[in-house]
Amino acid sequence: MTARVVIQDGNPIWLSPSIIPSRDLSATTMAGPTFAAPTVNSTDIFVYVKVENAGTVDLGVCACTNLGRWADAVPFAGALGAATGSDQNPNGMQSIQFDATQGDKLIIGASSSFPLSIAPIPIPHHRAWGWSPDGRFLAYAVSGGQIMGTGVGATSDWKLSVFALQAFTRTDGTTVAPGSAVVSTQSGAIWSWTQSNFRWVGSSAVLASGPGDPEKPPASANWQMEWHLLCPSAPVAAPNVWSVTSPAPTIPTGPGGPLGALDKWVYLVSPCESVIAFAPNLSAQATAHFVVVSLAQAQPTAFTQNNVSKPVPAIATQPKITTNQHTANGVTIDIGDGNMAHFMTVDDPDCTAVSQTVQVAVDRVKASTLPSGNLGVIAVGQASAGPLRMGMFQWVQVPNLNGWANQGEEHWCFLAQAFTLDGTTIPRPWNGQGAMPPAFPVSDDNCAQRNIMIS
Amino acid sequence: MAIHRFAISVPNPTQRADVVELELAPVTTPLHGTGLALPEGRLHVEHAGISLDPCDAAGHRTLQVTLEPFSSVTVTAVVTTTPDPKGGAATFHLVDRRRKRVVGGVTFVCTDPPLLAAPAQSISVLHPCPVTLAATPYAVAPNADPSKPPPQTAVTLGIACDFVAPLINRTKAALHEVQAYLEHLGGSDAAFTPIIWNIGTLVPEEQIFYATWPLRPIGEKTGVFKASVVVSSRRTDPTRLQAPVSIR
Numbered sequence: 001m002t003a004r005v006v007i008q009d010g011n012p013i014w015l016s017p018s019i020i021p022s023r024d025l026s027a028t029t030m031a032g033p034t035f036a037a038p039t040v041n042s043t044d045i046f047v048y049v050k051v052e053n054a055g056t057v058d059l060g061v062c063a064c065t066n067l068g069r070w071a072d073a074v075p076f077a078g079a080l081g082a083a084t085g086s087d088q089n090p091n092g093m094q095s096i097q098f099d100a101t102q103g104d105k106l107i108i109g110a111s112s113s114f115p116l117s118i119a120p121i122p123i124p125h126h127r128a129w130g131w132s133p134d135g136r137f138l139a140y141a142v143s144g145g146q147i148m149g150t151g152v153g154a155t156s157d158w159k160l161s162v163f164a165l166q167a168f169t170r171t172d173g174t175t176v177a178p179g180s181a182v183v184s185t186q187s188g189a190i191w192s193w194t195q196s197n198f199r200w201v202g203s204s205a206v207l208a209s210g211p212g213d214p215e216k217p218p219a220s221a222n223w224q225m226e227w228h229l230l231c232p233s234a235p236v237a238a239p240n241v242w243s244v245t246s247p248a249p250t251i252p253t254g255p256g257g258p259l260g261a262l263d264k265w266v267y268l269v270s271p272c273e274s275v276i277a278f279a280p281n282l283s284a285q286a287t288a289h290f291v292v293v294s295l296a297q298a299q300p301t302a303f304t305q306n307n308v309s310k311p312v313p314a315i316a317t318q319p320k321i322t323t324n325q326h327t328a329n330g331v332t333i334d335i336g337d338g339n340m341a342h343f344m345t346v347d348d349p350d351c352t353a354v355s356q357t358v359q360v361a362v363d364r365v366k367a368s369t370l371p372s373g374n375l376g377v378i379a380v381g382q383a384s385a386g387p388l389r390m391g392m393f394q395w396v397q398v399p400n401l402n403g404w405a406n407q408g409e410e411h412w413c414f415l416a417q418a419f420t421l422d423g424t425t426i427p428r429p430w431n432g433q434g435a436m437p438p439a440f441p442v443s444d445d446n447c448a449q450r451n452i453m454i455s
Numbered sequence: 456m457a458i459h460r461f462a463i464s465v466p467n468p469t470q471r472a473d474v475v476e477l478e479l480a481p482v483t484t485p486l487h488g489t490g491l492a493l494p495e496g497r498l499h500v501e502h503a504g505i506s507l508d509p510c511d512a513a514g515h516r517t518l519q520v521t522l523e524p525f526s527s528v529t530v531t532a533v534v535t536t537t538p539d540p541k542g543g544a545a546t547f548h549l550v551d552r553r554r555k556r557v558v559g560g561v562t563f564v565c566t567d568p569p570l571l572a573a574p575a576q577s578i579s580v581l582h583p584c585p586v587t588l589a590a591t592p593y594a595v596a597p598n599a600d601p602s603k604p605p606p607q608t609a610v611t612l613g614i615a616c617d618f619v620a621p622l623i624n625r626t627k628a629a630l631h632e633v634q635a636y637l638e639h640l641g642g643s644d645a646a647f648t649p650i651i652w653n654i655g656t657l658v659p660e661e662q663i664f665y666a667t668w669p670l671r672p673i674g675e676k677t678g679v680f681k682a683s684v685v686v687s688s689r690r691t692d693p694t695r696l697q698a699p700v701s702i703r
């Protein structure tokens with residue numbers, strides 16, 4: 001799978017037919033315009049750039065094809081209450097070496113060893129862990145005893161971390177080396193726990209819920225329920241842990257009473273793992289709203305309908321969510337009673353909006369006999385190419401932001417480039433607005449130039 | 456006779472001196488695909504040469520110059536043509552060779568009569584997507600309800616907002632696989648997040664989809680600009696909608 005976009009070079013190279021200044025107002029991105037030479041006073045000229053997807057992957061489209069019922073978050077599979085032991089990732093590539101005295105270690109490959117947390121681990125050596133289904137992470141919880149000051153032997157506190165098993169890059173561009181913690185948090189109150197209090201939300205987040213029962217709020221009004229959602233992809237500064245204590249996310253209201261009507265919370269992850277939905281399973285006649293949290297941002301979000309926020313109330317007894325298509329109104333919610341007349345449709349939170357588009361940027365320089373001359377770089381403008389499927393092209397209309405002043409020289413050269421904004425799929429090849437820009441890489445497929453006259 | 460002059464910069468952006476061999480080479484084949492509507496005839500060229508003197512009336516077909524590090528020189532290509540009542544064009548490459556390799560060049564065209572700017576035209580769509588704007592686009596606070604335009608709908612310089620384009624299907628049949636994206640914000644220097652909206656099915660009249668794009672008016676320009684919103688649907692061509700965006 002190769003991401004590749006092309007702006008066709010010319011013959012000679014400084015006359016690309018894919019870069020055309022024009023006065024035309026083209027109503028479609030499929031047709032090229034007619035050429036027009038700007039004058040210094042022109043105000044009505046766009047630069048049209050033809051960009052083609054010559055790779056083997058669609059660009060600007062939903063990268064995930066998973067559809068269907070939103071899955072339950074999966075409790076950790078591993079737990080240990082002994083001083084020593086080991087566990088291997090089902091993929092066979094990593095393992096944990098448990099040693100309550102020296103501290104547990106994550107083993108990656110044949111010999112690389114990374115400390116997981118505290119040492120020594122006090123009796124009863126209380127740990128739980130789960131390998132992410134996609135094999136990229138290990139989530140590990142341990143009771144240190146001293147965190148809450150409750151002494152050796154306590155099981156009423158925990159520290160939870162998600163470790164990278166391979167190099168990982170967050171959405172903010174920060175990177176984490178294999179064996180390092182991507183995100184961590186710890187209990188803030190006395191917490192009795194087992195492995196069922198921690199669960200993988202797809203492979204994109206880890207949820208800690210409790211204390212005690214991880215799904216049903218405690219009956220006593222004196223006890224609160226907590227949720228901590230660790231999101232490896234989220235920007236560190238966001239922060240990347242979303243924590244909330246009951247009465248949030250919501251207090252169920254209705255004849256069943258403020259707490260008693262809620263049998264349990266069900267934690268559902270969308271098929272492409274962009275959000276988790278806290279779905280209330282309720283007793284008869286009670287209502288409570290779904291709560292939605294973005295896993296990319298570790299922030300609450302909302303269901304939407306035609307991109308307008310849409311609160312979704314659940315009723316007794318078992319709500320379900322199904323993604324039918326990755327579009328607006330592509331998700332069906334059975335709000336609890338199984339009656340299709342009551343079903344609600346909302347926008348698919350995974351892919352109604354796709355941000356990863358190809359961008360086209362155009363600069364101009366004074367023409368010279370060298371494409372690397374960089375004489376007087378002036379930005380022209382930038383525009384988005386929209387969805388670009390394999391083998392397709394678009395004529396992108398780039399507006400001119402800075403006029404056509406020619407500084408007394410009539411011969412200029414457009415420098416056009418195409419790239420994606422994530423910096424990785426197709427990195428931006430050149431920044432003409434930076435200090436001392438290097439030579440424009442005209443030999444790159446996604447770069448081209450064209451000489452013009454500005455009279 | 457007509458004299459055509461072209462001033463051309465020859466740079467050396469490296470940190471060592473370089474010897475440049477310049478050659479003026481006539482182009483005898485058509486310049487396909489460049490979009491230039493050149494006169495069909497070929498002008499008779501009486502003389503063509505390169506010179507370091509901008510007033511030189513002749514020059515030579517080749518010229519060697521030595522450039523110090525990080526320096527440049529401007530050479531003048533001079534082409535003398537015989538006037539022809541039928542008109543025509545003569546095209547040349549100025550080829551730049553360094554250490555026996557072609558490293559660049561420029562192309563210039565002498566025309567008689569001079570090229571006139573083509574008038575602007577509207578290029579229509581064969582199968583236009585019928586999705587249209589339900590109302591004039593407006594700005595709302597970030598993450599605010601996009602279906603409720605505020606009393607003041609303009610973008611305020613320096614204050615982030617969401618740009619809203621309400622989209623509607625005014626035909627009598629549902630449109631499928633509808634998509635929309637913001638191509639650009641016209642001559643504005645504001646920045647935006649280029650989201651593609653997968654709207655899917657758009658039901659006639661009753662359904663409005665509120666496409667939004669986070670907008671950061673971090674520049675200095677104010678006024679009304681013509682943004683370009685591109686819409687498409689199954690079996691139609693992507694179609695540009697001009698959407699005014701007011702920044703104050």
